[in-house]
Amino acid sequence: MSEPAAGPTGRLLALLSLLQARRQWPGAVLADRLEVTERTVRRDVDRLRALGYRVTAAKGPDGGYRLEAGSALPPLLFDEEQAVALAVALRLAADLDDGVAEGAARALATVRQVLPSRVRHRVDAVEVTGLDRGPRVDPVALVAVSEAIRRCEVLRFDYGDAVDQIGGPARRTEPLHLVRRRSRWYVVGWDLDREDWRTYRLDRMGLRTPHGPRFTPRALPAPDVATFVAARFKGSADQDAWPCRGSAVLHSPAAAVAPFVGDGEVEPLTDATCRVTLGSWSWPALAASLARFDTDLEQVEPPALATACRLVGKRLGAAGSSAAQPT
Incomplete structure (x- = not known):
């Protein structure tokens, strides 16, 4: 079986792209897709491992190769459409959200530096003017709230004017969603003290650590979070109606x-x-x-x-x- 015209380097990149696109690949399928032998696939996997990619192999009829997350970030491979989408998303984040602007701008510069010239020109052609910048939100708070939602942990926090006070009682909520609406970030959760659903502006929350105990998520009183938030901002208990x-x-x-x-x-x-x-x-x-x-x-x-x-x-x-x- 002959090797692809792209040569070993191109084949290695093609193998990495396949491993990033799907959780697990049987060796025979990879060999067929790359038009090489399974022995060549094994050698190419070893080359990827030498470059820092954690590719694990499982034996048996259901076995195959899988790209695992590692402790270090190896080089990532994007096709042209993915690179453009990523760069545009980073440009939007850098221009529209003060909370992640610095990190997004640095990431955009990193991605742009390695883009092919034709792709770089496409990305540079996208001009964004942020007209609805919201209050600055600490990226650390974004991560902390997201982690509490994922782990189903009660958030403890001060809110509004109470953020500047010392020693007051903390508010407690069971966070369910983190949403962005009209240039502001909001936390949707069940307020344990008021025994009702609430939306909190993230920029007005002063998080306390550690988080509270784990909880079992409650069912949101709406078909989805978008409907719930829209109703709350209408000031109506009805999901679809203004008061x-x-x-x-x-x-x-x-x-x-x-x-x-x-x-x-x-x-x-x-x-x-x-x-x-x-x-x-x-x-x-x-x-x-x-x-x-x-x-x-x-x-x-x-x-x-x-x-x-x-x-x-x-x-x-x-x-x-x-x-x-x-x-």
């Missing part, structure tokens, strides 16, 4: 309104009018949301929303009257 929801007829065509309603609904009525249904965390907030369309409103429903429209109008009128008049 306040209403509608009004707008004197604007539906096509002009639709791009700005978010998760609301638009119903065309005539060429010049439409009915918009929106939700918000309070009736005044909902009234203000309808006013932002800068057009006349009518048929406001329900009555609570109509009352809120009068209240908001009164407040804005008073604000306008109290403003300093130009001289």
Whole structure:
């Protein structure tokens, strides 16, 4: 059986790529994929081991070769698509998240240095301008929370203004998820003292060590964490609904309104009018949301929303009257 045209070095890289792509490979399958004998595969595995890769072999019909994690980081092999994806992800992290910016920037420089010229040009063509940087989050805290979630350990922490106090009682939660929403990191967990689900901003948490005892994870009261967090930020116990929801007829065509309603609904009525249904965390907030369309409103429903429209109008009128008049 002849060796591939790429030669021994190219074959060695191909073998490493295969071992990184799947947990375990039978020797015969590797030999077939590389178009060599099983004896050649054994020699190439020995070469990888000499380079620092921990490749283990298991005998028997279910045996084969497997790439294990080691105590040191050997050279990694990425194909072109993986290299571009990794570099772009690092660039996004470096530009959008202050908490991991330094580490991401250094990792990007390392990856970029070894990229082929054509791939480097593709990566350099990606320009990112971070407009929604959130509060800085300590990467150590990210790791600590992630580890507590993985090990199902109670988090002990100070929160908010209590972070700067000394000797106060620690808050305790059973962490279930670490999520990022609108440039901020949040921990979703069961608050043991308040006996309820809570979301905590990670940048406001002062973690205490050691963590608390192990726990059995509770079922989140939602189909998934994204639905749960969205409901919490709506201020609603219902997974899908805002606590306040209403509608009004707008004197604007539906096509002009639709791009700005978010998760609301638009119903065309005539060429010049439409009915918009929106939700918000309070009736005044909902009234203000309808006013932002800068057009006349009518048929406001329900009555609570109509009352809120009068209240908001009164407040804005008073604000306008109290403003300093130009001289």
